[in-house]
Every structure is written in C-alpha cells, then in structure tokens.
Amino acid sequence: MTKIFDIAVIGGGLAGCSTALHARIKGASVVLLERGRCGTQASGVNYGGVRQQGRHSAELPLARRSRSIWSNLETLIGSDCEFTVTGHVKLARNDADMAELAVHRTVLRDHGIHAELLGASDIRRRFPYIGPGYAGASLCAEDGHANPRLVAPGFARAARALGADIREQSQVEAIHVLGDIFSVTLANDPAPVKARQLVNTAGAWGASIAALFGDCVNEAVMAPNMCVTEPIAPLIGPNLGVCGGGIYIRQTAHGSVIFGSGLGTADRDALSARPIADVTRDAAAAAIAMVPQLANVLLLRSWTGIEGRMDDGLPVVGPSPNTAGLFHAFGFSGHGFQLGPAVGAVLAELCIDGHSPTSLHGLSITRFNRAANTHV
C-alpha cells in the first residue's frame, strides 16, 4: 500500500521548504515535490533584502513573524545564511515621500516595528556615501539582508534531516482528489504521491496549480534584473532603497555590492530568464546616483530569476475557498524572501492545527473574486 503523507508541498522555494521544515517540527509526515532544485528560482536569485518597512500592512504580521525566525536561523537550520542586521534605509526623494514615510511609520508601530525618520542632514552625517538630493529617509534598524542562495537549500536540508521527503527533479503532471486524499502524478515516477493535505508554494507557477482546483487568479511573471560588483572595502552599512521603488543597494560582508532596478525578461514556460543589458546600464546609473563612489567599481555579473506577480502586488496566502485541505502561498510579487520563513510556519499551522496566530487578513485568494471554474 502506498504511503499517505500528512502533507504534500508543491514547489521547493523558500516558502515550500520552510513549510516542510515546520510541518516536520510539528510531527507531520511531509513530502515536497520540486520540479528542479530547491531554491533555484525567485527564492535563490533575488536581491536578498530582509526588510519589514515599506511593506503593505497586510504583509506586516507575516513580516514580523518572519523577522523572529530570521534571528533564529542558526538554531533552526544550522546556518545563519549570512543574515546581517544592518538596518534598512528607505530614502525620500521629496517632502511628499517624507510625509508618506511618516504615515508608514505609524503603521509599522501598530505592528510593533520601530522606524526612525531621518532628515537630509542626518543622512549626510550618518551615511556620507549616499548621493545628494534626498529629502530624508526612514531607518528600520532591525531590518537587514541575507544570502538568498543559501536560504531555501538550507531549509530543505534541515527538513530532510528531520525526515521530510524532499524530492527534487520531480515535476507534477496532474493532481486528483480521491475522497479526502490528494493524489499527485509525477512525470518521473509511475507511483502517485498521496497526501491528506496539499500546499501550493509553486511561485510563478502557483496560479496554474491553483487553477487545477478552480481557484482562478491572474498571476503575471516578473524577473528582477540583479547586478553584483567586485568586492570592495566596507562602504555601505544598511540595505538601501528609495520611495517609489527604483534602485536598491546592499553590500555583503564579503564586500560585493549587490543592486537591482528594473526587470529582465522571463519565459515561464521555457523556465528561462535573463537580464537585459539596457536595464543593467540604467541600474548602474541609478546605483551611481544613490552611491556615487560606485562609479569606479567593477560590475562582475548580472542575473535574474522567475517570480510570480499578482495584480495588486501582494501574495496569495491562505486556504483554498473551493477545496478542503488545500492551501496556497504564491505570487510574492518580488518581495517574498523576507516573508518565506514565516509563510512556511503559518502554512504548517494551518495544515496541522487548523489555525495560526499570525493574521493573513488581506492575502486570501478570494480577494480577486473571479468566477471559479469547475471543480477538479
């Protein structure tokens, strides 16, 4: 008789790997199905920002929860994944931006997150390498950054060490619901995988999995255009961003400066994504405007990865409205890295306890309210 898992997770990004780990910690039997290798798409190739500020209020409970997991990574998965608390500085281009940051500060405070508002002279004094022309900034001291290449594989390894069945190179072909059991057919294995509950953390492919169950939402694809320089002496302290999006810059402990701005191209079906040279040039110009000393630093590489984007820029996290035992977490719209650890913890709670102390209000798939197709 084939084994019936408590939980099957589809997608080995950070959210999926964290789900597998947290579900094992809570004692459930788990199988994770990943088409390629864990953490190779958006989870592994993103910028690496670990930031709470600048998020929509619907994401803040998850961000807050995640932040506590980030400080505990070493204990949880045996590596801190280079998580460094450098602070995050969100620069204001003008007074209107400053007013927005002031409002946002009160929203953060309601979630127990402290941010400090800085004036132009504070920026000059505390961050003298930042270019001219900013009206001020908001500094969230407990934000920082980490190495995305290490995190999802780290969660996967820890989950596997606790007995999770992590199956890489396992492409899902079809999913059937047989009574209260999900039966997942794989491309490379004649035996279907069976589980009582199903978690859809399939990233840019999440909506297509959801659609199998009549949970139909529009999920676009995006490929953030990322760049990294040669290592230089410590220059930039905090993780830097600017109101209205645009350029974001951080320096790793190793010395490399990582920055991004704009989008490369992505082909979701061909699983291919690549940066665009014109976008890289524009990003270089924006990076120099924010940190002028970068003009003389060598660009070493550019890259991108495939990420799903929802119409409102917020992820889908929560139970399926149509199918009992099915949970979704996808479409993180370019800012899921920080959230990933908590998303896994919350999904494990939803699957095993039936509820979570962390609010997912505003993230349900039902907010798009599109006509559902027929049930599988």
Next chain:
Amino acid sequence: MSAQDPIVVIGAGPAGMNAAKVLVAAGVKPVVIDEAREAGGQIFRRPQFELSRDDKALYGFDARRARQFRSDFAALQPAIDYRPETVVWSAEQSKLYLLRHGQPDVQRWSRLIIATGAMDRIVPTKGWTAPGVFSLGGAQIALKAEASLIGRRVVFVGTGPLLYLVAYQYAKAGAKVGAVLETGRPFADLSLLPDLMAGRSVFARGLYYLGWLRMHGVAVRTDVAPLAVTLDDSGNVKGLSYLFKDKTFEASCDALAIGYGLKAETQTADLLGLDFHFDAQQRQWLPTTDADGRSSRANVYLAGDGLAIRGSEIAAESGRLAASALLKDAGHRCKTDSVRHRRAIDMSARFRKALDTLFPYPSQIAAGIADETIVCRCEGLTAGTVRQAVHASGEGDINRIKAFCRVGMGRCQGRLCGPATAELIAASAGIDIAAVGRLRGQAPIKPVALGTLTNGPT
C-alpha cells in the same frame, strides 16, 4: 532584426578574418569587432611598432603565414568596418553591447559570426598565484606583443603542443629554458603515429621544436606531476617541485609558465542562449553547430577555436565555411568551395583527435589538487572549500556549488578556475564530469566599471 542591420564578425584572428574575406568577396561589408589593437588573434599577435622584431623570430615556422595574414588584412581593411580595441560586454538578439576606449556603444546585427578564440586552461598547483607564475598564453603575449620575457630562466609545465612551441620561442628569444615538464605521455603510444602523420607539416614542426629543445640541452620530461611552486623569501617563484618516476625533483627558475591546452571562449555564445554539448575528447563544453558552423539559433554562426580547439589552420577553414553558410542562408551567391573546406577540416580531425589523446587535460591531477591549494584565485577559495561544499550539500552541479561557496564568482567569472573546479566537483561527488554541467555565462563578459557603462550617450 532588420535586414538593414549589418553582418557582424566578432574576432579578428584567423577564423574571423577569413570569414570576413569570404563575405567581402560576395559584396558584403561586415563589421569586424576585435579586442586587440591589431588584427591577427593570438597566433599572429604583433608587437607595438617600436618593439618590432623580425617575423622569423616572432612566429618561427608561421612567419610566412603571418606575413600572408597581414597582407591579406591590409587588402581587406578598406572593405570592412573594422573596430579594433572593442570589447563585447553583452550580447542579445540583434544587439551587441560594446565598450571602446571607455565608451559604451550598441552594435546592431542581422547575422553574427562568433570567432572569439580560446584561452589557457590551467590546473592550479600549490603556490601558482605567486608573482612570476604566468599562463602559457600570457607568456606568449609578453613575447609577441611586448617583446619581453617573463623571466630569465623559465620553466614550462603543462601539456600540449603549445608548451614546446612557446619554450622554443623563449629559447630563441634568449631565455634560459629550465625545463619543459609535460603531464601527458605523448611519446609512449606509437599506435597513434599514423594519425599524427596526417598532420603533416604541423606534426613535423612539433617534432622540430622538441628535437631542437633536446639538442640544446633542455630537459624535456613527460608523465610528470607538478607538486608545488617553490618560493623565495620575498615570495617570488624560485622553482617547481614535481614528481617524476616516483621521485621528487625541483626545476629552478625565476618564472613559470603553466598551460594545459586551451579552452574555447564561449561567453558570447552562451549569452545568446546557443545550445552546447560536452565534448569528451576535449573535455569541455562547446557550442553545438552543424558541419559549416550554423549554431542552434538562426543567423548565428561560429568558427575557430571558440567553436572547438583545432588550431589556427582549421580556424581559417572554419571561418570560410561559416561565412559561406551565412551567405547561402542569406540568399547570396557564394563562390566558396565549401566541400573543399569541409574536407580540409575532416582531414585534420584525425590529427586533432590524436593530439587530444596524447595531450589530455590531466583530469586526475586536477581532481587530486591538495585541499590547501587555492583553486579560485579571485575569491581565494581552496580545493578543500569546494570539496566541502560538495559534501555538505550532496550536490554536484557546478552552478549550485558556485552558489554555495562562491567558486567562479570572482573577476574571472570562472574562466580560469572553471575546468579544474569541474574536475574537483566530479571527483568529490562521484559523478561523471559531464553531469557537473557548465558555469552559466553572465553579462558582463568581462568586468566593467559602473561609471564606464553609463558614460556618454545612450
């Protein structure tokens, strides 16, 4: 793509220039982009004017071909749009991103011939990052372009015909050649002699260099295993210790040249998303083409050592073939005799295969690099770090190991450390070298300052 966009050739070595010549003969005016100051590629690299030496001293047996190349190029230059000292930093459909004298530029293309040549393949030996250690190609550039020697007493270690040629060129230029240390056993297997004879003059020249070196008292040892670069008190190279017939020797020198054959420069092909295959004979990933150099992508062609390591004479033939294929595909009439060029390449294949067999990349030496030896010099990573990343992750894909431990992430983008790293990973993970995969190419092809990228008009 627009039909008005030009045909572009990248590289002005034997492959690129012969491709350009065929295009010009058909009435096409190609754009020819080249990194070097003057056409010729690595083989016909020329000294700066004030350093000029006579061709015989510079090129030996290739002097006549060098002169021919120059006169051909002089005749060709008015008929092409020639862009020397121009670096391609990224390649996309219909666009090449260039840097020339610190100014960025974009060159559109309708059809593209990639003839980017090859570079040295290295096996790191303990101490190889010390001052006084050069790649074999670097040693040759010093001699040809700068009329200088890397040292007064030079030891050559590695494998391949180029080792003997450069040693000979150094001896002729007045250096004392301390030793030529070959990791292969090229003279042990006489069964390949008939195949080598197929190389005719190329083979005869090789024998001449070898004979000349031996006659002039240069120690030429084969089947050696390098152990460590030995250093003097100030950290400069003073010798190479190596294993020969189970005994340890030291060859003293003040400069060391290392070269284990060549590696195709494939970054442009990679950025364009061309298909690659693993060539077990040359033990490297090469772009996949048909017999005439058509790549997996329409309107993109390859020629020369950037397609497969086959030497300068085949590079010239393959350049002509790629240009003929392009002309045919574009609906031009082409008088080139493709059948003859294909036959010339086929004829040489036997010789080339024999060379690849006799001078293999010493994969076992690379796989056995001592844990404390630096493999990735840009990132300062040792062989032990790479092995540890393999063991800790349980993975064997080179891009994954790169992600975990940074190997190949430095300024050279893995061009120097890639081959040895792949061998290390394969051996540590217990998998076939082909399963290790290849390091993904990422723009910029070579490092470029952010300020340079954003110079000038967009």
